[in-house]
Amino acid sequence: MTPVLGPQIGVPVTPAASVRVPPEPGELRYQRCAECEAANFAPTELCRGCSSGTLHWATSAGRGSVYSWTVVRRPAGRGSAGSYAVAIVDLDEGYRMLTNLVEVEPTEIHSGMRVRVDLRPTGEERILPFFTPDHG
Template sequence: MTSTTSDTPEPLRPQAGPVPHASSHLSVPFWRGCQAGELRYQRCGDCGRANFPPTEQCRQCLSAELRWERSGGLGDIYSWTVVHRPVTAEFRPPYAPAIVTLDEGYQMLTNVVGVAPEDLAVGMRVRAQFHAAGPDVTLPYFTGAP
């Protein structure tokens, strides 16, 4: 346990660690959406299911009829943890990786920031925000939603 000089825990913050990149043509619309301040995901034109991360075929029915849609950016925490001992020095602890279930029906692995670690909970409402992590990369993260 680490002691602090304050009784008020510091809210979690965006990280400046390793930056992902659009390694596949399939993910380019997602990353462009992040740069525009919006979450984008695929939806199947045949079965209607949300599809994320992007693929060439629907995970549910294997249709290739996938179209990009914009998410409202609201969801619930499905699962989370607080990391106090990162595996790389590029990440400053504590930070909270989480799986968020978006209202559109897909899940996303992300970070939750702006919330004290002890206030995180399964089912907590969160909303997407964006952090410019580099000249060509904007990362989504989530904060508490009203």
Template sequence: MAPVALPSRQPRPWCSRVTDDLSFSDLGAADPTTEPFWQACVERRLTVQRCTACGSHQFYPRPLCLSCEATGLEWVDAKGSGTIYSLTTVRIPVSEDLAPPYLLALVDLDEGPRLLTNIEAESAGIGDRVTVAWRRRDGLPPLPVFRLSAG
């Protein structure tokens, strides 16, 4: 039987190369598709796209509907609440802007889209209800993150 390589605790070279230039300053660079989202973040409003043809909601910003491929999309305010679908603790640093450990989750927004985000809590679980909060960033739009809902 051939020897099996065990996982190393050292960062993988490909991982380091991919994340060398990763910075929160990259989040918030507006283009025609994302500019309305970031402008809403400045106003501390969480927005998602809604298709004017089929009515489905989606996030992250795209130029066409994922459900019917129509290009008629409008921005609508989300309630800012949802449920944790999946959760992990990040223990390896990938950016100078965010020191591990921290919680990273897929949150199912009440409107339907699933959003990748940080959970600002010591611990959380799948199925927990969360509410949007805003992480300040110098010279950049605030970043939507989530906290556990009260009650």
């Protein structure tokens, strides 16, 4: 099989200014509802569980498991030939995230595979969360 060479780096969606709080370097953040304790990701103004506006920011440990995935293969000759893996990851804190899996062979990816966050700069003063296999 062809190894996963690199992630697709797009422009992340910028949430409304009222819900943006810049994370500390090296942090993956999400919102937790003070009323029902539901984890909310992507950032929102009202809790998806109970519609409360009492959301606070929490720091994720960045560990979870693969819920679903696909491997995208790009044809050679288009300047960025290769493949990358896109996955939905269930984070241990109780939310799901659409992300890229890196440093893993496509044949090794499976539902339930444990992963951990790998925060990487994109070269545009942005840091995006990718996930790698969690062997520990």
